[in-house]
Amino acid sequence: MAKTLHRLVKAVVVTAIAAVVGLLTTVPSSADVTPFVVGGTRATISEYPWTVYLASTSGSQFCGGTLVKGNKVVTAAHCVSGRSAASTRVVWGREDKQSTAGITASVTRIWVHPSYTSASSGSDVAVLTLDRSITSAYLPLATPSDTALYAAGTSTTILGWGTTSSGGSASRYLLKATVPVTSDATCRTAYSNYSSTSMVCAGYPQGGTDTCQGDSGGPIVAGGKLIGATSWGRGCALAGYPGVYARVATYYDLLTTQINS
Template sequence: MAETLHRLRRMVGALVVAVLLPLMGASVAMADGQIVGGTRASISTYPWTVYLATTSGFQYCGGTLVAPNKVVTAAHCTEGDSPSAVRVVAGREDKQSSAGVVANVTKIWIHPNYVDATIGSDVSVLTLDRNLSYATLPIATSADSALYAAGTSARILGWGTTSSGGSASRYLLTATVPLTSNATCSSAYDEYSSTAMVCAGYTQGGTDTCQGDSGGPLVAGGKLIGITSWGNGCALAGYPGVYTRVSTYSSLITQQINS
């Protein structure tokens, strides 16, 4: 089975307009789906969970509010975008509602070493045009190594698909998944880097982030420890989801938060 960046972003083009689904190359599945094996979540419980949308309101990635005017997401969600093309929607669990706030983006920072999600550095920070009144989520730092221990229960959230290639969720969904060991992830993915990434998922599969969840949070210990990044399919046995290891990039993320 071809390896797929199943949490990836949209492509602009006639096909997207025709089917309203984000697609990439033949070997790459996009991230515009919902949590596989998840349940509905209340935005009041996870107020720092946001999503990225086009100017027309189409949701294509997730994000995490880490400061009143700063959102952490994946670099592959913002690569090639101008700030004027991105909207951040906060306080809205039902995408068909008008609840919450739609903020414009004034600056997009992408990690300078980012080339591809499977290589690492898949992190981006967005600066909003206003301060939002929602609670923010602290980011993991180098002092939080214990949060990355294998077996740690972590929470995933998003509006992505409930199956690979399925329809995007109307509502915010959530699930819990255990972090895997570095050895387990290395055996699943030759590209895995224990410095840049962390994996999460059950051995038997069944619960995972999926298309459309890219950029969304992986949370443990009350902190953002990961950013939904890539993986092989969605919720497949033996192929956990791969997340950007936030603690590795905490210094640069903090610089952007404080800028």
């Protein structure tokens, strides 16, 4: 029986087909919330400069995130709920986790959506405040008026360092993949607890490309905007079970308040 997991931090292995990115941690019940990029290819930090990963004080990567301002990162609530700021680091500018490139910033504050209880229940968004301002391009948030970016069939890019197969090894390198947004009806068929208000699904009907463990909190991008954060799903890249992402546009006002604080 599939286990419900969050798509938390784990490295992703490159495969020949399009990949899905998503970081998850373990969650209770029937949805396997384990995201990582499956079927992905190598991505460069120069092309996706706002992609970051979360790490422990020892440097172990466990989730992904998106730089949305010099000192602010959007990630999934399940990645940081219960964690202390002191035990969390954000690594920017390092596509190869074994290199020393980029910047490792300390986290001074963690904001978790006040309604968050579990990834599969929604409100799976969080904002981290860094101890410094990073000079980089940032990714804007999707707004409530960006409904076209959530339309079924919209092409999206997923990114992460998670595993490249369910239960597999994390990727040493940043991976990317292209997956289409699925319809709300399709997602609801796969997951009875799917909410079109707080979530968005993406993936191919036949599976093969998806986010997986260690990709949680990482970005799903469309139209040059952050439309979601990798949240949960059943297994990784399974036919009929697309990846589920926190719908950023729904939380635009709350997230913007935290980003500007």
